[in-house]
Amino acid sequence: MKITIKEIAAISGVSTTTVSQILNNKGQRFSEETRKRVLKAVCEYDYNPDYFAKNMVHRESKTVGMIVPDVTDLFFSKVIEGVEAYFNKKDYMILLCNSRHSADKEKDYIKQLQNRSVAGILLASPNSLKLESDLKGSPYILIDRGLNTRAEGNLLVKEYSGVYQAIQHLIDNGHTQIGMLTNESGYYEMTERFEAYYQCMKDNGIKYDPTFLADGPVTIEGGYLAAKELLEKRIITALCCGNDQMAIGTYRAAYELGLSIPNDLSVVGFDDLEISSFLNPPLTTVNQPAFDIGYTAAQYLLQEIEQPNKVVPNKTFETTFIERGSTINIDK
Amino acid sequence: MKITIKEIAAISGVSTTTVSQILNNKGQRFSEETRKRVLKAVCEYDYNPDYFAKNMVHRESKTVGMIVPDVTDLFFSKVIEGVEAYFNKKDYMILLCNSRHSADKEKDYIKQLQNRSVAGILLASPNSLKLESDLKGSPYILIDRGLNTRAEGNLLVKEYSGVYQAIQHLIDNGHTQIGMLTNESGYYEMTERFEAYYQCMKDNGIKYDPTFLADGPVTIEGGYLAAKELLEKRIITALCCGNDQMAIGTYRAAYELGLSIPNDLSVVGFDDLEISSFLNPPLTTVNQPAFDIGYTAAQYLLQEIEQPNKVVPNKTFETTFIERGSTINIDK
DNA sequence: CTGAAAGCGCTTACAG
DNA sequence: CTGAAAGCGCTTACAG
Numbered sequence: 001m002k003i004t005i006k007e008i009a010a011i012s013g014v015s016t017t018t019v020s021q022i023l024n025n026k027g028q029r030f031s032e033e034t035r036k037r038v039l040k041a042v043c044e045y046d047y048n049p050d051y052f053a054k055n056m057v058h059r060e061s062k063t064v065g066m067i068v069p070d071v072t073d074l075f076f077s078k079v080i081e082g083v084e085a086y087f088n089k090k091d092y093m094i095l096l097c098n099s100r101h102s103a104d105k106e107k108d109y110i111k112q113l114q115n116r117s118v119a120g121i122l123l124a125s126p127n128s129l130k131l132e133s134d135l136k137g138s139p140y141i142l143i144d145r146g147l148n149t150r151a152e153g154n155l156l157v158k159e160y161s162g163v164y165q166a167i168q169h170l171i172d173n174g175h176t177q178i179g180m181l182t183n184e185s186g187y188y189e190m191t192e193r194f195e196a197y198y199q200c201m202k203d204n205g206i207k208y209d210p211t212f213l214a215d216g217p218v219t220i221e222g223g224y225l226a227a228k229e230l231l232e233k234r235i236i237t238a239l240c241c242g243n244d245q246m247a248i249g250t251y252r253a254a255y256e257l258g259l260s261i262p263n264d265l266s267v268v269g270f271d272d273l274e275i276s277s278f279l280n281p282p283l284t285t286v287n288q289p290a291f292d293i294g295y296t297a298a299q300y301l302l303q304e305i306e307q308p309n310k311v312v313p314n315k316t317f318e319t320t321f322i323e324r325g326s327t328i329n330i331d332k
Numbered sequence: 333m334k335i336t337i338k339e340i341a342a343i344s345g346v347s348t349t350t351v352s353q354i355l356n357n358k359g360q361r362f363s364e365e366t367r368k369r370v371l372k373a374v375c376e377y378d379y380n381p382d383y384f385a386k387n388m389v390h391r392e393s394k395t396v397g398m399i400v401p402d403v404t405d406l407f408f409s410k411v412i413e414g415v416e417a418y419f420n421k422k423d424y425m426i427l428l429c430n431s432r433h434s435a436d437k438e439k440d441y442i443k444q445l446q447n448r449s450v451a452g453i454l455l456a457s458p459n460s461l462k463l464e465s466d467l468k469g470s471p472y473i474l475i476d477r478g479l480n481t482r483a484e485g486n487l488l489v490k491e492y493s494g495v496y497q498a499i500q501h502l503i504d505n506g507h508t509q510i511g512m513l514t515n516e517s518g519y520y521e522m523t524e525r526f527e528a529y530y531q532c533m534k535d536n537g538i539k540y541d542p543t544f545l546a547d548g549p550v551t552i553e554g555g556y557l558a559a560k561e562l563l564e565k566r567i568i569t570a571l572c573c574g575n576d577q578m579a580i581g582t583y584r585a586a587y588e589l590g591l592s593i594p595n596d597l598s599v600v601g602f603d604d605l606e607i608s609s610f611l612n613p614p615l616t617t618v619n620q621p622a623f624d625i626g627y628t629a630a631q632y633l634l635q636e637i638e639q640p641n642k643v644v645p646n647k648t649f650e651t652t653f654i655e656r657g658s659t660i661n662i663d664k
Numbered sequence: 665c666t667g668a669a670a671g672c673g674c675t676t677a678c679a680g
Numbered sequence: 681c682t683g684a685a686a687g688c689g690c691t692t693a694c695a696g
Contacts, residue, residue, distance in 0.1 A: 004673060015683045020675055030681065051448045052387040053673035056688045061384075063427075071416065072409045072606075080403050084430045093444065095395070096428040098416045112425065116383045220610050252610040274404075278552050278584040280612050336689060347667045352691055362665065385689035388672045 003045045012041040023049065055117070064301060065113035066122040067097040067106055073219070074245060074273045075290050076124060079143060082294025083122060090302060092119070101185070103127040110134045120301045126186035139304035141297045141312075145188055153300050153312035155293060159189045159270075162286035162319030163196035166268045167240060169284075169321060171204050174331035175238040175266060179212040181226045181246045187218065190242050193270060197240055218242055223249025231257055237266060237330055244269035244276045247283055247326075262328035272322060281325030288319050335377045344373045355381065387449070396633060397445035398454040399429040399438055405551070406577060406605045407622050408456060411475060414626025415454060422634060424451070433517075435459040442466045452633045458518035471636035473629045473644075477520055485632050485644035487625060491521045491602075494618035494651030495528035498600045499572060501616075501653060503536050506663035507570040507598060511544040513558045513578045519550065522574050525602060529572055550574055555581025563589050569598060569662055576601035576608045579615055579658075594660035604654060613657030620651050 009016045014034055022030055022038050030038075041047070055061055066083055068076045080096070087094055095118065097109040106125055111134070113121055120139040123131065128142045141153055170178055180197045183190040201208055211234055216226030223246025227239065231253055241247035247269030251261060259265045261281060269276060272287035300312050341348040346366055354362055354370050362370075373379070387393055398415055400408045412428070419426055427450065429441040438457055443466070445453055452471040455463065460474045473485055502510055512529045515522040526545075533540055543566055548558030555578025559571065563585055573579035579601030583593060591597045593613060601608060604619035632644050 005675095006673075016674080017676080017683055018681090021682090024675080026676085034681085048447045049675095050673050052384045052391075052393075053688090054675080055384040056388060056673075056690090057675050059384075059688085071403075071412050072406070074404070074406075077404045077409050080428070081430060084403065084428065088430075091444075093427045093429070093448070095425045096412070096416065097425070098413060098420075112423075115380045116425070220607055224610060248607060248610050251612050252614070255612050275552055275580060275607070278556060278580050280583050280587050282584070337691095338689075348690080349667055349692080350665090353666090356691080358692085366665085381691095382689050385672090386691080388674090388689075389691050391672085 002050065003047050005047070005049065008038070008041050008045065008047050011045070012037045014038060059117065061117050061119050062092050063095060063116070063118050064092055064120045064122060064298075064305075065095045065097060065109065065116075065118045066124075067099050067109050067113075068124045069099050069101045069126070070219075071096070071098045074275065075243065075271050076144075078273075078290035079124065079294035079297075082291040082296075083298040084294075085291075086295045086298035087302070092302070099125065101126075103130065106131055107134055114138055119305045122297055122301055126188065139301060139308065141301045141304070143293065143297045152314060153304065154314045155297055155300070156314065156316040157189065157288050157293070158316060158319045159192035159288075160196045162288070162321060163193045163240065163270065164200045165321040166270075166284070166286055167197050167200035168204070169323065170238045170240070170266060170268065170327065171200070171206070173266070173327065173329040176206050177212070177234075177236040178206075178238045178240060179214070179230050179234065179236040181223055181230070181239065181241045181250065182213055182215050183218045183222075183242050184215050185217075190218070193240075193242060212236060216246070218246060220245045220249045220252075222246060224252050225249070227253035228256070231259065231265070238327070239265060239267050241267065241269045244271040244273045244283060244285055247276070247285070248279065251279060262326050266327040266330075268327060272320075277324065279326070284322065284324045284327040286319050286321050289317055293317060334382065335379050337379070337381065340370070340373050340377065340379050343377070344369045346370060391449065393449050393451055394424050395427060395448070395450050396424055396452045396454060396630075396637075397427045397429060397441065397448075397450045398456075399431050399441050399445075400456045401431050401433045401458070402551075403428070403430045406607065407575065407603050408476075410605075410622035411456065411626035411629075414623040414628075415630045416626075417623075418627045418630035419634070424634070431457065433458075435462065438463055439466055446470055451637045454629055454633055458520065471633060471640065473633045473636070475625065475629045484646060485636065486646045487629055487632070488646065488648040489521065489620050489625070490648060490651045491524035491620075492528045494620070494653060495525045495572065495602065496532045497653040498602075498616070498618055499529050499532035500536070501655065502570045502572070502598060502600065502659065503532070503538070505598070505659065505661040508538050509544070509566075509568040509570070510538075511546070511562050511566065511568040511571045513555055513562070513571065513573045513582065514545055514547050515550050515554075515574050516547050517549075522550070525572075525574060544568060548578070550578060552577045552581045552584075554578060556584050557581070559585035560588070563591065563597070569596075570659070571597060571599050573599065573601045576603040576605045576615060576617055579608070579617070580611065583611060594658050598659040598662075600659060604652075609656065611658070616654065616656045616659040618651050618653050621649055625649060 099105040124143040128145045214226035214230035216222035227250035269285035272285045276283040431437045456475040460477045546558035546562035548554035559582035601617035604617045608615040
């Protein structure tokens with residue numbers, strides 16, 4: 001068992017009150033002599049106040065929970081990195097929960113986290129709207145979820161304008177047969193991205209054809225399967241993928257079907273993962289600042305925790321279209 | 333504030349002892365009637381014993397710490413997934429720490445975790461040997477670190493035989509000018525992989541040439557830079573990369589230098605990340621079971637926690653050479 | 665079958 | 681300048 005404040009007190013010949021006060025820089029000045037004596041004992045025996053006992057009285061767990069749909073997802077792992085970076089500076093630690101896209105698990109995790117008296121919860125989930133009532137009671141921030149029922153603390157990403165720009169770019173380069181890989185399981189941003197695709201086509205007078213769409217999980221494998229299905233059935237010159245991971249899957253599908261990117265097929269993604277610029281050819285995509293999103297979410301959550309009455313601002317993150325080698329001009 | 337056991341007791345007109353006993357299925361049978369009454373109140377007010385108070389007496393934090401060098405690393409995120417999958421079943425939660433490859437940070441994290449009375453620590457680090465003395469006191473398992481000073485609980489991966497096989501495969505296919513991308517910052521497995529390369533070359537009578545080596549961080553970017561440096565200075569027909577991420581970087585370097593994979597350059601990686609089979613061409617690599625490694629590490633740690641006197645076995649994970657499209661036979 | 669009391673390791677009024 | 685005592689919310693001997 002670890003050494004206790006009582007023992008430190010005994011060793012240095014003072015009361016526990018004194019030890020506690022000195023350690024917390026509280027109360028009146030103690031004689032330099034006793035301070036030294038206490039500090040020496042503390043140091044010597046490597047005394048650290050017990051976390052649980054301390055929390056019994058203070059109720060500051062200095063812990064937040066973070067729930068993500070998939071830790072191995074390249075976008076989310078970058079978000080986690082941002083969250084961790086901020087909270088680490090603030091002496092908070094993160095209980096990481098991997099929900100595997102399951103709303104039930106998310107619900108369980110929220111419950112568990114609340115039972116542990118976490119100071120707050122960061123939730124990244126397509127189901128977050130349904131879960132907001134469960135979240136009540138603890139401060140929380142929703143990540144990767146534009147709209148929610150609150151007026152503040154919303155982190156928005158310009159999904160729409162990013163994709164719109166990408167589609168416009170394709171059209172400007174002579175493409176009209178443009179497909180899209182979507183995901184209809186409830187990710188708000190996927191809906192936004194589709195809307196942008198739809199609207200941009202429309203604005204350019206290109207008729208919308210639902211057979212140019214394929215749906216699948218937002219993973220490499222999901223993109224591969226969706227792309228394969230789509231490319232086998234329709235002839236298109238460009239494909240807008242729901243995210244970079246799906247684009248990576250598309251590369252493979254194209255390869256297997258003997259289509260060369262970008263010559264036979266232009267491809268654009270969304271996210272601008274680190275890996276995307278290393279693909280062959282480098283992926284044209286839309287950048288969103290994953291690390292920053294996590295970092296900011298963490299920052300907002302801490303504000304909610306520490307200053308519950310202060311209004312948490314909303315924040316909109318820019319997206320940037322990045323042209324690389326996977327798209328080509330097909331006008332003669 | 334949450335509702336307390338005292339209030340539940342008051343509401344159901346019994347003592348806190350009774351409530352506690354009933355909730356924990358302890359003690360003598362209580363009359364069916366009082367059980368019901370208590371349970372009803374518990375349910376109605378959604379009472380949950382306070383985590384900290386409970387721990388004050390039980391000291392079972394049901395929490396483990398996990399320290400990884402980089403959460404965005406594709407190998408580690410897979411390991412995390414495995415760890416989480418196991419502990420979630422066991423009602424444990426994970427405090428995730430991202431050390432960013434810094435030994436100082438690792439040390440801090442260990443300290444912090446211990447102060448929080450975690451039940452155990454999972455450490456993935458090239459510095460783990462140096463840190464073992466800090467770890468003393470809590471149960472721990474080292475991940476991704478073949479040898480340590482302990483006789484038990486070692487997780488070994490057959491790094492050596494995997495790479496040996498890969499190199500032999502290259503040689504059998506006519507390659508003799510084989511380069512390697514290494515990392516000398518202390519990762520045990522990187523050393524193992526290099527050793528295998530070295531030995532296999534030697535066993536096949538190919539003279540070892542240190543200029544066929546390039547060193548760099550075990551990331552995509554690191555692989556890109558190292559490969560570029562190497563490929564610009566030496567003509568080689570095959571390159572063995574320290575891991576798949578470095579191989580991905582190599583694809584880009586080759587692309588920029590106008591080298592076609594596999595025609596101008598055969599490439600092999602290590603890890604068999606999900607993404608690797610989707611590369612263009614699909615990467616020839618050596619599979620190691622990242623998820624399993626995490627899962628098993630978690631399992632072993634839990635055993636150490638729950639049965640401190642029982643010997644934790646050692647376990648060796650197999651690696652499998654997987655031939656895909658990035659290597660070619662260059663014999664006529 | 666049930667409850668009063670002690671104790672887990674801290675912190676914090678309060679008193680001197 | 682310092683300490684005795686109460687209290688945080690539980691659980692667990694112990695007693696009846």
